[in-house]
Amino acid sequence: MADDEWTIESEGWPSVAELAKRVRRGQLKSVDLVEKSLRTIADKQEYHAVLATLETRAHARATEIDQRIAAGETVGRLAGVPFIAKDNFLVFGSETTAASNILKGFEAPYQATAIEKLEAEGAICVAKANLDAFAHGTSTENSDFGATKNPHDMERIPGGSSGGSAAAVVLQLAPFALGSDTGGSIRQPASMSGCVGFKPTYGSVSRSGVVAMASSLDAIGPLATSVEDAALVFDVMAGRDPLDSTTIERAAEDFTRLEGSLIGKRIGVIQEYMGEGLQPNVKEVLDKALDKLKAAGAIIEPVSLPSLPMALAVYYILCPAEVSSNLSRYDGQRYGFSYGDASDLQESFAKTRDIGFGKEAKRRIMIGTYVLSSGYYDAYYKRAQTVRTKIINEYNAAFKHVDFLFGPTAPSTAFKLGEKVGDPMQLYLEDIMTVAVNMAGVPAISVPAGMSEGLPVGLQLMAPQRHDAALLIAAKQVEGILA
Amino acid sequence: MAQLSRDDVLKLAHLGRIELEEDEVDKFAAEFDAILKYVEQLQTVDIDGLEPTSQVTGLMNVTRADEVIDYGYQAKDLLRNVPQVENDQIKVKRMIV
Numbered sequence: 066m067a068d069d070e071w072t073i074e075s076e077g078w079p080s081v082a083e084l085a086k087r088v089r090r091g092q093l094k095s096v097d098l099v100e101k102s103l104r105t106i107a108d109k110q111e112y113h114a115v116l117a118t119l120e121t122r123a124h125a126r127a128t129e130i131d132q133r134i135a136a137g138e139t140v141g142r143l144a145g146v147p148f149i150a151k152d153n154f155l156v157f158g159s160e161t162t163a164a165s166n167i168l169k170g171f172e173a174p175y176q177a178t179a180i181e182k183l184e185a186e187g188a189i190c191v192a193k194a195n196l197d198a199f200a201h202g203t204s205t206e207n208s209d210f211g212a213t214k215n216p217h218d219m220e221r222i223p224g225g226s227s228g229g230s231a232a233a234v235v236l237q238l239a240p241f242a243l244g245s246d247t248g249g250s251i252r253q254p255a256s257m258s259g260c261v262g263f264k265p266t267y268g269s270v271s272r273s274g275v276v277a278m279a280s281s282l283d284a285i286g287p288l289a290t291s292v293e294d295a296a297l298v299f300d301v302m303a304g305r306d307p308l309d310s311t312t313i314e315r316a317a318e319d320f321t322r323l324e325g326s327l328i329g330k331r332i333g334v335i336q337e338y339m340g341e342g343l344q345p346n347v348k349e350v351l352d353k354a355l356d357k358l359k360a361a362g363a364i365i366e367p368v369s370l371p372s373l374p375m376a377l378a379v380y381y382i383l384c385p386a387e388v389s390s391n392l393s394r395y396d397g398q399r400y401g402f403s404y405g406d407a408s409d410l411q412e413s414f415a416k417t418r419d420i421g422f423g424k425e426a427k428r429r430i431m432i433g434t435y436v437l438s439s440g441y442y443d444a445y446y447k448r449a450q451t452v453r454t455k456i457i458n459e460y461n462a463a464f465k466h467v468d469f470l471f472g473p474t475a476p477s478t479a480f481k482l483g484e485k486v487g488d489p490m491q492l493y494l495e496d497i498m499t500v501a502v503n504m505a506g507v508p509a510i511s512v513p514a515g516m517s518e519g520l521p522v523g524l525q526l527m528a529p530q531r532h533d534a535a536l537l538i539a540a541k542q543v544e545g546i547l548a
Numbered sequence: 549m550a551q552l553s554r555d556d557v558l559k560l561a562h563l564g565r566i567e568l569e570e571d572e573v574d575k576f577a578a579e580f581d582a583i584l585k586y587v588e589q590l591q592t593v594d595i596d597g598l599e600p601t602s603q604v605t606g607l608m609n610v611t612r613a614d615e616v617i618d619y620g621y622q623a624k625d626l627l628r629n630v631p632q633v634e635n636d637q638i639k640v641k642r643m644i645v
Contacts (some may be wrong), residue, residue, distance in 0.1 A: 174625045268605050281602055307617075310610040311603075378587040389564060396565070398640045400629035410641040415567035422566065428576065431560040432583060435552075438563075445587070450600030452593050457601060490582050506604030530605065 073097050077237040081146055081294045082321075084240060085187065088145035091134055095127035095145025095189065102147040102191045102239045112214045114223075114232035115149065115192045122158030123147070123191045130187055141186030143301060148183065149233045149242040151226075152193040153200055153276035156180050163276040164208040165198040167395050167402045167421025177274025178306045179243060179285050186301050194242055195229030199392070200250055200278045201425040202226050203495035206486055209423055214482070216258055217520055221479040224254030230288045231258035241289040241298050247278045248380050249474075249499025251286050252511035256474035256523025259513050261544070262288045263295045263537070266530050267506030268313040270299070271306035279387035280311070282380075282503040292512065292541040296320050299533070318534045325538035327361055327546070332526075333368030333467035338498050344477040346517040351473055354514045354524055354547055361546045368467060370459040375452055376501035381493055382436050382449035383504075389433025392426060428489060453504045460505045464529045469539055473498050474511040474523035498525065508533045510540045514547060552580045 071079035073093065078084065087093040103123070106115050130145050150156055153163040155173035162168040180190060197207035205228030206212040213228045215221040216235040223232040227244030231254035234242050244251040246264040255262025263286045270285040277283060287298035300320035306312045334355065339348065359365045397403035397417030404420060407413035422430070436445035463470060476497060485491040502509040507530050514524040526543065528536035552560075557577045561568045568576070623636055632639040 171629055174621065174628065175619070266605070268607070281604070307612060310612075311605070311607065313605050313607070372593065375590060375593055378590050381583060382587055382590075393565075397631065399638055400631075403631035405631075407641065409645065410643055411565075412567075413641055414565040415562075418565055419567040419569075424572075427561075427564075427566050427568075427572075428579060430564040430566060431557065431576065432580060434560050434563045435556075435580070444591075447600055448590050448593075448595065449587075450602060451595040451598050452590055454598045454601045455593065455595060457604065458598075489579055490586060493583075493586075504604075 073101060078240040078290070080291065081143065081240050081289070081297050084146050085142055085144045088130070089134060089140060093145070095130045096124065098145055099123045099127040099147050099189055099191055105236070106192055106238045109236045109238060112216065112219070112232055112236055113211055114195060114213050114229045114236060114238060116152050116162065116164065116195050116210055116229070117159040118192045119156065119158035119190055123189050126189050142297070143183060144187035146188050147191040147239045148188050149192045149194050149230060149239045150180060150190050151196050151230045151242070151244050153196060153245055154180055154243060155274040156190050156193065158190070159193055161193070161276070163199050164196045164210055165421065165423065165426065166209045167418070169402055171401055173274070175274060178271035178308055179302045180274065182302050183298070191239055194227070194233050197226035197228070197425070198423050199276065199426055200226040200245055200247060201388070201429060203249070203253060203492050204485065205229060205254070206482065207423065207425050212482055215479045218479065220481055221520070222257065222482055224257030224475070224479065226250040226254070227288060228254045228258070231255050231260055231262065234260040234288045234290060241287055241294050244286060244288050245275055245278070246284045246286060246503065247282045248384060248496045248503055251288060252474045252499050252509060252523070252525060253495060255288055255511040257479040257521065259521030260288055260290055261292055261295050261513070262286070262511045263299060264502065264509050265299060265303065265533050266313070266508045268311045269315065269533060270302045271309040271312050273306055273308035277391040279384040280391065281387060282384065284503070292510070292537060292544050293323060295510070296323060296537045313531070316531060316534060320534055320537060323538050323541040325542060327358060327363040327539060327542045329362065329364065330469065330539060331364045331366065331467040332358065333366055333463055333470050335373065335470055335472040336367050336369045337371070337373040338472035342476050342497065343473055347473055347477060347522050350515040350517050350522040351524055355471070357546050358543065366467065368463050368470065370456070370463055372452065372455050372459055373501050376456055376504055377493065377497050379449045379452050379456070379504060380496065380500040382445050383453065385429040385433035386437050386446055387433070388429040389437065392430055395421065397421070425489070456501055457505045460507060468528070469536065470527040472525050474525040475499070478517055478520035478522060502527055506530055508536050510536060512540050512544050552577050552584070
């Protein structure tokens with residue numbers, strides 16, 4: 066439906082910019098948007114995309130925004146627009162659990178910088194989305210509060226770890242959602258559920274107030290129905306934050322200026338991702354997409370990054386190492402679940418963490434502890450960091466010849482719930498096409514490429530570090546060509 | 549590389565301050581073997597002349613002025629999630645026995 070035909074009675078949402086424009090002009094009430102979002106969440110509960118709603122706070126904020134507009138005040142670029150945050154963002158108005166029992170009942174004493182920036186422009190967080198506990202997972206089945214279901218097939222996984230956010234966008238529970246991406250957690254669920262998922266350059270968006278997973282890899286980004294919406298949300302969130310010393314100065318350009326063309330742009334197709342391990346029906350969709358991009362004037366060429374097959378092994382050393390450090394704060398003494406009957410402090414730590422953490426968190430803490438231990442540090446951790454350098458060098462070399470890199474987002478379409486539970490290696494392999502991007506800190510976006518047997522297939526575009534604007538422009542072109 | 553024994557798993561669990569159920573120990577040992585076997589492929593990569601990377605955007609020594617910034621937080625709000633509070637302080641079990 067065209068934006069101008071949309072009314073509050075229509076199914077779903079128009080663009081975020083259109084919604085905010087109408088709210089600012091007084092043609093739409095923010096309270097009605099919040100109401101619509103909460104009603105849709107209630108109607109589609111069986112998908113379990115959402116862990117909690119922030120009804121009271123969302124209503125209060127919407128009422129205030131409507132009053133300010135009636136009084137002629139300026140309300141920002143996201144005036145009155147509801148959104149859903151992955152439950153690892155600290156947000157006022159509900160618990161923040163990271164879908165782990167160890168944080169059950171935790172009420173954020175401060176908000177994530179990303180949330181503060183969105184609120185400052187008038188956006189309203191209406192709900193918290195489900196995720197794999199502590200964002201450890203690729204299917205959202207690792208949530209301590211139950212799996213999310215794929216919007217296209219309730220017997221299948223939505224992807225993960227931001228599976229709740231991706232399902233929320235596709236089910237149109239809100240116009241956009243936030244996710245975090247450490248090894249593919251925004252892009253992979255976007256691909257499997259069928260929406261746009263953008264992981265910007267490392268450090269573009271503050272991680273302050275987002276439950277840390279692996280800090281040298283973690284990135285924050287939007288999931289949305291279009292590249293345009295994702296770009297607008299990113300534009301609001303991007304920038305240096307004194308509360309996160311890894312944030313970088315934002316580029317001068319306005320990320321919402323998406324005019325451009327693919328004609329003459331060089332797109333390198335990563336050969337290591339297009340062969341063995343890629344489900345044939347996914348390859349078929351991607352090959353068709355490449356043909357269309359070529360017909361539209363892009364220069365498509367094969368590119369090889371020979372060390373990419375090693376990226377997942379690097380990831381499953383670096384990630385648990387950083388996880389084991391980041392999860393040490395959950396000790397039952399300062400916040401979160403606490404085992405009450407311990408006879409001494411050591412027992413309190415051990416029992417709190419045994420009961421509070423799920424299997425995957427324990428697995429990663431122990432693997433991380435192992436690879437960081439003095440006898441194995443050089444063989445595992447230091448070697449992994451050095452192979453990381455090699456991967457970065459290969460990205461840099463590739464980007465000397467091409468403007469963008471292209472690949473699948475995930476090796477398959479969404480698999481069945483329960484199909485891979487109990488086999489951690491099988492689930493880890495789901496990230497094989499996404500993790501290298503986090504190693505190199507480069508921006509990448511998953512855009513719907515088509516459907517196969519009723520399930521969405523995403524394609525992944527990558528650009529050099531700090532070329533987020535160019536990437537968004539190209540992604541918008543790709544989206545238009547494939548539509 | 550090394551295969552992990554039950555004792556190794558119990559030691560890692562202790563270092564990570566996790567008490568494991570008896571039936572978890574063997575299961576974790578088997579899973580760790582599979583994971584460690586998978587990551588072993590890194591031993592074959594030629595990394596001659598390369599340095600390890602821990603920070604990807606080139607930031608170094610990010611500092612700020614040593615000033616107290618008032619974010620407006622109240623102690624009582626920050627203590628709201630604490631399991632045991634006494635005299636506005638976090639109460640824990642005795643550390644030195």
